[in-house]
Every structure is written in structure tokens, then in C-alpha cells.
Amino acid sequence: MIITDNHMHLYNHLRLKALEEFKAAGGTHVFLVSLLSHHYNFVPKTGKDFSVAFDEHVKLVEKAKKIVKAYAILSVHPAEITVLGSRYGVEKAAEIMMEALDVAVKYVLEGKAVAIKSGRPHYSVSEKVWKLSNKVLMHAFEVAKDANCAVQLHTESYSREGMEEIVEIAKKVGFKIDKIVKHFSPPLIKDFEEIGIFPSVIASENNVLKAAEQGSRFFVETDYLDDKDRPGAVLGPKTVPKKIKELVARGYEDVAYKVCVENVEKVYGVEL
């Protein structure tokens, strides 16, 4: 049985042991997302410098592949606008982020990664920063279109208006809406179906079951952080296997298959 976690990090806590736990619980496939530049102990001066983070991440994913089927997603985290902005000013930060997205897409074209991650801040920011973040996001859609790859999004908390606004941004550059994956989604499967964005449902509480009651057009994720300073934050690596097995036990075998296999193959263009 294939069990896929759509969004997980490996940082400084369990590292590859987290995947051993995932596997022991029944997990088979995982999308590993790179972190912010400061997690790799470097300060990018240009977008090209992001290759430090991307190379390290790709190397880690190669090691992960010895344990489970692992795929790399390269992130230019929307909070970089604040992190880099405090050093260079926000305009320059946005420029660096856009250039970093160009670099990320090259890795996708070379087959080293399957998708990129962008978005906009989840905390409140000035109107100027918000506009710049939307510009960076539009650039992400533009370059992802050239590579025909999915874009995972880290955004503000879900609101219908917010998601529809993002759809408009994607449409402006002709990016396919069903290749937009909203990470950390609530289980509002019907809403997302209408909006067009693909939800990656955070597997907390009974979200996965709630999602399955509405349909099968979604992914599931833990957003496992692997941060030794916050070991209990978000969800542990065994959560998705546990939740998917629960689905199957309740008779949602077809939904589990869609979520873990068919949706993954369709949106990311990979063969599991």
C-alpha cells in the first residue's frame, strides 16, 4: 500500500531517522521541502546563492531515497522577504527571491527536484511588502509554467477571497490552477474544488476523515518540522500513515488511493 506525506522537512532533530519512523508506521512516499536560507547557515547576496540550500537539500533527498521514495521540493520561503529585507531592504529581497526561483526551476528541469515552493507571508505585513510578495509569487508561477511543474504555496490562513486572489495571479501568467498546491490546508475539499487550487490537508485532529467525507481531491501532510528546539511542534512523522490507515479501516480505501497515488501522479507529474 502506498502512503504519501505531501510536505515534510528534515532539519536538525531526527533527520533521516524521521523517515525510518515514517516507514515503520507504513509510509512509503514523501515530499521533502527545503527550508529558509538561515537554516543552512548562509546569507544569500544574490538569488544564485540559494544553490547552497538547494544542493544541500537535494543531497539529503538522495540519502532519503535509500529509506523511502522521496522527492525534493525547493522552497523560496515567503518569509525571506522579511529575513533578507531586514538586511538589504525589501525591494532587493524580492529581487533575490525571484532570482532564487529561477535557480530552483533549473533543478526541476535537471530532474533534481519535482516542484518549487513560494507563497506570501502568513503574518501581517505592510502593503508594500504584500505587493512585493505577490510579485514574487507571480514570478514563481511564471517560471513554474516554463518547467511545467507544481508550485506548493505557503500563505496566510485560508480564506476564500485570498485563494481566489492567488488564482487570479496565476491566471495572469497562464499557470495551470490545478498545479497549485496549498500547503497546510483546512479540510474544505468542496471549496477548493470550486476555487481550483489543490489542497494539502494538514493531518491534525480528524481533518483527514473530514476531507474524505467530502471527496478525494486533496493531499495529506504533516509539515513535520524536525526542529530540535520545537520537537512537538506541528505533527510527527508517523501521523500520515496512521491517518491513512484509519481511512482505509473506515471504508475509504478508494479515497486513500486517490490521495496517495493518483493525485500525486497527476499534480506532480511523477510515477510512483
Ligand SMILES: [Zn+2]
Ligand atoms: Zn513546511
